Amino acid sequence: MRMFNVLIDTSVWLDLAENAKQTPLLDLVERLVADGQARLLMPRIVVNEFQKNRDRVARSSAKSLATHFNQVKSAIRKADGDKRQKDRVLGYLSDLDHRIPILGGAAEGVLTRIAAIISASTIIETSDAVKLRAADRALYRKAPCHHENKNSMADALLIETYVECVRTMSGAGQRFAFVTHNKHDFSAMDGNQKLPHADLAAMFSKIKSMYFINLAECLRRIDPMRVTHAMWEQEWEQEPRSLSEMLHAVDRLTTQVWYNRHKYREWQVEKGKIKIISQAAWNDGWAKRKLSTQTHISDDIWKGALKAAKKAERTLGAGNYGPWSDFEWGMINGKLSALRWMLGEDWDELYT
Incomplete structure (x- = not known):
């Protein structure tokens, strides 16, 4: 059975976290390793570079988008033009802006998964021989150390570690792959960037030791069918709900909760548990602290409540205002509480 030994550069790991659309590739890496x-x-x-850059990527994944959106919205507000059109554009941008913390949280989740993958892997320490060969590359300006005024010693250590793995781990059925997004230092300078730099070309071949600048292409060489399926799954990416969608849901759920409470009060009125009295009697009794909303309601308020209930029935539509079972009632209250929490309120806020 073939075994593909894959060295994935730090740049690739970090890009997986920054780009949510590449998450299926991370799923695929986990499955291929597990199998x-x-x-x-x-x-x-x-390992060191990932740990060094992890917090920066987590912050920038949300911060950069938020800063950009704020600049765009500020420019729109200052620009001349139709106010209604500007309001529509700003409303749309606010919806997108609301999703930024969610997307930022997704990046942190991917970083956590990558950290777990790294922790589960056998760490290859840098040997003295690797350090010497890397220093030789830097001294003689060989790729990836061929650029002026740039310290690429870390990249030299990386590629020499890979070469040492190919040399010491080779055997029947063993295949090797080096994957990087750092085309500037590792790829051919003029021409096809999918090919390694001329200084590195001798390290790679079409079968035993392969060079990739795209993780999907590398994984496709290992298991073509799985990669195709992963790319298909990517088309079904789940987007966060927009702010307008959540506000609409809150409004609908609030109406449902209010209507249910109204019907309970209507039952109390029918059973005589709550008495309808005139507004004057209510005002007098309330002032003297002899009346309570638990036992009395003014006729004006009750008429308004009946009218509001009819409006709620029209708004919600038949079948969407009960009656509900205890389970269904609990689901409605739970949804309202969760949505209000996402919008900044405390848990269990079920006022209507």
Whole structure:
């Protein structure tokens, strides 16, 4: 059975976290490793760079979008034009802006998964021989150390660690792959960037040791069918709900909760548990603290409540205002509480 030994550069891991559309690829990496089709080569330099950049990526995944949206909205407010059109655009941007913390949280979740993958991998320490060969590359300006005024020693350590793995782990059925998004340092300078730099070309081949600048292409070489399926799943990406959708749901649920409470009060009125009295009698009794909303209601308020109930029935539509079972009633209250919490209120806020 073939075993693909894959070294994934830090740049690829971080890009997986920053781009939610690449999450299916992370799923695929986990499955291939779990099924024994692939083994991750995890140099110490990758571990250190990931830990160093993790917090930055988590913050920037939301902050950069938020800053950009604020700048765009500010420019729209200052620009001349039809106020109604501007309000529509600003409303749409506010919906998108509301999703930013959710997307930022998704990036943190992916970073946590990547950290778990790294922790489960065998860490490859940097040998003295690797350090010497990396220093030689830097000294003689060989890729990835061929750029002026740039310290690429970490990249040199990475590629030399990969070369050492190929040399020491080779055997029947063993395949190797190096995956990076750092085309500037590792890829051919002029021409096809899918090919390694001329200084690195001898390290790679079409079968035993392969060079990739795209993780999906690498994984496709390991299991074509799984990658195709993962790309299909990507088309079904679930988007966060917009602010307008949540506000609409809150309004509908609030109406349902109010209507249910109204029907209970209507039953209390029919049973004589709550008495309808004139507004004057209510005002007098309330002032003297002899009346309570638990036992009395003014006729004006009751007429308004009956009218509001009819309006609620028209708004909700038949079948959407009860009666409900205890389970259904609990679901409605739970949804309202959860949505209000997402919008900034405390838990269990069920006022109507």
